Amino acid sequence: MKTADIAQRYLDYFEKNDHLIVPSASLVSDDPSLLFTVAGMVPMIPYLTGVVPAPHPRIADLQKCIRTNDIEEVGRTARHGTFFQMLGNWSFGDYFKEGAIRYAWELLTSSEADGGLGFDERDLWVTVYETDDEAEAIWRDVIGLKPERIQRLGRADNYWNTGQPGPGGPDSEIFFDRGPAYGQDGGPAADDTRFLEIWNLVFMQDFIENIRGKTEFDIVGELPMKNIDTGMGLERVAFLKQGVENMYETDQVRPVLDRASELTGRRYGADAEDDVRFRIVADHVRSSLMLLSDGVTPSNEGRGYILRRLMRRSVRAMRLLGVEEATFPALFEASRDAMKEAYPVVETDWQRLSSYAFAEEETFLRTLTAGSTILDTAVAKTKATGSETLAGDQAFLLHDTYGFPIDLTLEIAEEAGIGVDRAAFDTLMQEQRQRAKADARSRKRAIADVSVYRDFRALGETVFTGYTDLETESRVLGVLVDGVATGRASAGQIAEVILAETALYAESGGQVADRGTIVGPGYELEVLDVQRPVPGLISHTVEVTRGEVGVDQPATTIVDAANRRSAQQAHSATHLVHAALRDTLGQGATQAGSLNRAGYLRFDFTWGQALSGATRSEIEEIANNAVRDNLEVTTRVMSLDDAKAAGAMALFGEKYGSTVRMVDIGGPWSRELCGGTHVGASAEIGLISLVGESSVGASNRRVEALVGLDAFRELTAERALVAELSTSLKAPKDQLTARIAELTASLKAAEKKIAAFEARALADRVPAIAQTAQRAGSVNLVAESVGEVGSADDLRSLATSVRERLGSESAVVVLVGTAGERVLAIVATNEAARAAGAKAGNLVKVVLEHVGGRGGGRDDMAQGAGTDSAAIPAAFDGVRRALAAA
Incomplete structure (x- = not known):
């Protein structure tokens, strides 16, 4: 029976019994405390708690779930999976224990011809909560299940709650007996590997408080409306119905x-x-x-x-x-x-x-x-x-x-x-997170109370002159230290300085703040940052390097010209890269953030897949062709409506007033709303070299580039590297790729030949190694040091071959080899040896205790690695003693 067929039978059955069938909620949970929908009941919590009225008194669904808390168990057990599907039926104040039990039993045990799942009731066991006499009576007297197949368990196994004060209740779980080949008899209480839980029926009836742990809480009363919450594991039922060993082998x-x-x-x-x-x-x-x-x-x-x-x-x-x-x-x-x-x-x-x-x-x-x-x-x-x-x-x-x-x-x-x-x-x-937070605070200053700027802003907007001037004379309007207006700051202090005019660019639009100085009579300030704490006001974070600065003093802002030139090269280059991206990828590639600083640009854009090398080269070529063509860069201030009518792009995350600044490069070829500083013509950018492309989240990509002299230096370094490789490999630079490919292919071929030779050499040793078997306790023991091996896989393959050659008589194979400085150990046992008490997992620990390492495994095969090869003989003696004592 296919997995999808099982699910459909379930939903059809409950729809026939007056349940509203609802679609699966997303794996991304709406619950802010959860990353994912980790259980089938998660989407139903609003209904179960009464916060939201249920759309119908009875609901059934197939819910997708993701759970990774047991990720280490995936692949090692029959039932652990990170993605799984829960079939559920729910009653909100409608039927209760008897209804839930009847529905589950009928669906499970009805014949496939009648739309059921066709389980033989002789294979089914149930557990109930230790004090739930009502549920046990229903199973025994109404369903007719034999009392010996009903087991009572405590809170750890058969009581459900959310972990928070609120609803909870006992549950009853249905188990399938996989047979004696999978473990001991005695029901679910004895072995939850042989007895596999397939359905859990939760009877939500209690109100709980004072939760101190999974099993430590107080039941303080009954819920005014009793609910049913059940879940049947689709993957578990599927592998049972399909006759396979585990969920990984289902269709x-x-x-x-x-x-x-x-x-x-x-x-x-x-x-x-x-x-x-x-x-x-x-x-x-x-x-x-x-x-x-x-x-x-x-x-x-x-x-x-x-x-x-x-x-x-x-x-x-x-x-x-x-x-x-x-x-x-x-x-x-x-x-x-x-x-x-x-x-x-x-x-x-x-x-x-x-x-x-x-x-x-x-x-x-x-x-x-x-x-x-x-x-x-x-x-x-x-x-x-x-x-x-x-x-x-x-x-x-x-x-x-x-x-x-x-x-x-x-x-x-x-x-x-x-x-x-x-x-x-x-x-x-x-520490890294703290540094990042501290850096963000120092750069943005995250001052919650901006009222301190109110009086300064009342004096008018700060006039920015930096589009045309690199020096501007002004006066000091305010001085703040630690967010408090002090009126002055002395040498050695970090302060904020508010000026009437400034040539220093405040960080915005992806362009970082200018570097520079502020000087005045008797003082000098090093500019650490420039920001706009409130609209219309520019604040300079400075270190007073000489003298004392105070309110009403004259001040001259001086921009670091070289840094500004490199920064505006990068900003103009960003516009070219954006235009080149849209030219290459289409209009869907739009800006989603950027960073421009001297010699470097980072540009994020909407796109759902990595760019090929050819696409990156095409984008780079288009942008550099625009540099070569020396396109004119013009700026115009106009209304927002006029700018949009002209085709200017309003970019990601930006807020615009009624009046905007539009930057054209080559006329309409690149036309964006932008408040940053730019070159006068595209040739001033110099060179654009794309150096990286990566993913930065859902449907967003990032390109990074070096610009101007930084790009030139990077290409010079690459040229030197190519020249060095050309000399070392004795190949012209235009043949380097072929030469490296040739060497790589030769190396792989040699490695393959060596591996094949080593494998043959190891296989040839099997008969001789098997002949070293000696009696140790009740088993035949092969304990051999085989010398250098390629890997643990080689050693494991050798141990398996030796074990097979020893036949069905009880045998333990202990092989130790070296791989460089590592001592590798493998222990293999056959069925007869395991029956005699020889467990590979225990024996490999004996070996590793001597050679100084760690490892483990199963009863039939275990491995590990250590460092002390001199202790190998002592390790073998330890194994012999362990087997003799078994």
Whole structure:
């Protein structure tokens, strides 16, 4: 039975029983305390609490959910997934316990031919809250369930609440017995792996207060209106009805898993660790697709960070499966085809969704290349010092400079057998946030009470003369220290100075404030910042470097001419880049923010996908052609209506008065409303060099460029680098690309040959290694140091082959090899050895205690890494003693 068919049967059944069928709410929760819809009941909270009247006394739905608190369990259990679907039926003051129980039981146990799910009632168990006599009686006397298949559990298992004062109530859960192959008998109370929960019926009847913990709260009364809140896990029912082992093998997930298997050339089911990685990929790709379909885009915070983490864990898992190139085009397409029947939006909006996914993978692959090299070096140095903990500042450097996620650093470090000083990392992150906040405060001064400027503004607007003059004589209207009008400031103090006129540009429109000085009789001020704290008033933040400045003194503002020239080059270049973007991409590419400072520009624009190298080159060429053509730059002050009629663009985030300043470059070719300073003609810009392009949120991209001398210096440095490479590789610069490709191909071919040789060499050793087996306790033990190996995968493959060669008689294989300075250990056990009490996970810890490392695994296969190769013989002795004592 397909997953979509199960869902439709559920909805059809409850619609037939007078339930209003409502569509799924978005994965992006309306609840400000939640990033996502983490449970099926979240959209129903307003109805359940009575804040909003329910549209019908009975409702049923299929709700999309995202939950990542158990992300480490994904792939390792049958039921943990980050994206899942909850089928629910709800009663708001209508039917209660008996109705909910009857509906659930009838749907579950009715035949498929009659529209039910066809479960055999002999496979079903239930739990009830420890004091809920009423629910137990309904199950026993009304439904006819045998008493021995009804179990009572406490608050931790069978009582629901929101974690806040308000509604709560006991619940009754329905479990499916998967059979003795999955665990011990005894019902859900004994084994929740064998007995799988498929439906939870919450009887919302109590009002609770004084919540002290999950199970510590006071039930203070009954609710005036009793509600029913149920949830049936669609993925859990699907894998039971489809006869597969877990949710990853159902029809909506398995196609991704199979595609990953094709891409890697590895068979699902052949290796336990590989299987976990395949399941991670299948789950995370589907979850990412569904998040994208609900408007979430990858970013470094909030919901976008969760999405980015899922995507990057997928990429990481595919790399561990041996694939280093991009795989998202194939994997996301497989997920789209599996999900489109239930969620058509993944097909109709495919172009947008896929562009975000593919761009994110491309970006992360570059990050992995740089970050992994640096991390590997840091790990090696950490081990060389004898430490088992990577320094927090190393993890912070990877995160802050290279965009390497801390979660990935933790995973890779753990695989290498070391930890990470997370406390130090968190401290550095907090310090960075505090610096950012302090910088924002110092630049913007975030003064809540602007009344201090009222008297100064009453004297009239500050006259800005900087469009034409770099020096302006004025007088001091006010002096403020720490936000208080003091009338004067002395040498060494930081102050705000208000002038009647100024040539210094106040930060606005993306252009940073001018640098410069203010001088007067007996004093000199260094200008740190220039802002407009209230409309019409310009305030200069200064450091008094000499003398004392006071109200009514003469003052001359002097602009740093070189800095201003570079800044206005950058601002005019921004207009050219904007025009070039629209010329190349179309009118949909509009400005969404900018920053212009001396020699540099940053331009954000609306666009949903990364720019190709060819597109970036085209934009760069169009902008530089405009520089070459020496287009005239003109400014006009006019009414807002006239400017819009002339085709001027009103830009993102800007507020305009009735009178505006319009800047033309080449007439209508670039025509924008802008209050910034500009060059007189485009040739004065000099040179524009695009140096970066990236994503900055939902449907926004960012280009960065160097301008003028800064661009020239950057290109000069690149020319020197090309010359050095040309000399080193003995190839003309126009043949460098081909030469590097040739060397890379040769290196890959050599590495492939070496890997094949090493694999053959290891395989040839299997018979000899197997012959070293000796009796240890009740098992045959192979304990062998195999010397240098390429990787842990090679060692694991060798251990598996040796174990197979030893046959069905109880056997334990302990192999230790070295990879550089690392000591790798693998322990493999066969079924007979495990039956005799030999557990690989326990034995590998014995090995690692001696060689100084960490690791773990399952009963059949476990691994880890250490640093002390001299202790290998002692490690083997430790294993022998452990087996003898078993």
